[in-house]
Amino acid sequence: LRTMYEKARANGDEVPIAVVNGADATVLLAAAMSFNEDLDELTVAAALHNRLHGKPLRMVQLPNGIAVPADSEYAMEARITLELDDEGPYVDITGTVDEVRQEPVIEYDSVYHRTEPVFHALISAGVEHRTLMGMPRAPTIKAAVSKVVNCTDVYLTEGGCGWLSSVVQIKPQHDGDGIKAIHAALDGHRSMKQVIVVDEDIDIANPIRVEWALMTRWQPDTDTVILTGQKGSSLDPSRDEDGSTSKIGMDATLPIGVDRGPFESVL
Incomplete structure (x- = not known):
């Protein structure tokens, strides 16, 4: 959408859009995803919906020509205008107040809704916010790490707000696989600031076991x-003024061929 807006703005045109509220969770998840190629998020939502519910995602076209999920609580016709204004300050996923930015103004023309609609409000920095924003990054990180080592799982940590820190589980086959996994993970999610790599026997969703592996x-x-000197996330208030940051990766995997006995928990 940002690309479409920038092209339209360069030509002096507004962008007709639709805003929906109270859509199926598959639509929300698809909308939160980022892709390296041009891909319609609704195509992804339809595939997820069919996989989860066993039936197609029903769509309906609004008078402005934009198709929206038919079972949404609200559907609004709107336009992205050429006007800019301050956005924020808002509380973001970290629970801190994000910086104010100049963003395009949206004007609403029509509102459609179901009988007795329920408005879906997302609580900033809550579980739903962290899940929708962070969960789609796990497969992105896993895909990047899998290119260099055997990656079995990825978890975006709660302390990292589902965005800035992850634990990567691998099955090392060669010396140095843990270090390779660190670099690949940080490359797979550029906003991430910390990554911990562990073996298959560590429960990556349990922070106590992850810290145990480190220790x-x-x-x-x-x-x-x-x-x-790495590109930092705007959600990290500790980054440098130019937006750069340092990043850390910790390899808590065992060396290849080592006697695992002394390193295994009997509890």
Whole structure:
């Protein structure tokens, strides 16, 4: 949508759009995804909907020509105008107040709704916010890491707000696979600031077990990657004024061929 808007703005044109509220969860998830190629999010939503519900995603066309999910609570005809205005300040996924930006103004022309509609309000920095924003990044990170090592799972941590930190589970086959996984993970999600790589026996959704893996399998001087001058996330208030940040990766995997006995928990 941003690309469409910028092209239209260059030609002095407004962009007709539709805004929906109270759509199926598959629509929300698809809308939160980012793709490296031109892809209609509704196509992804339809595929997810069919997989989850076993039936097609019903659509309806509004008078302005924009198709919307038919079962949404609200559907609004609108236009992205050429006018800019301050957006914010708003609380974002980290629970901190994000910076104010100049963004295009949207003008609404018509509102349609179901009988006795329910308005869906998302609580900033809540579980739903973190899930919708962060969960789609897990397969992106997994795909990037899988190009260099055998990656079995990825978890965006709660402490990292589902965005800035992850735990990556791999099955090492060669020395150095953990370090390779760190670089690939950070490349797979550029906003991420920290990544911890662990073996298959570690429950990556359990922060206690992840820290246990660090304390029993990780040596800070040899198993750590620190990158400086990296592109940071606007959601990180500690980043430099130019938007750059440093990033860290910790390899808590065991060396290939080591006797695993002393490193395994008996509890």
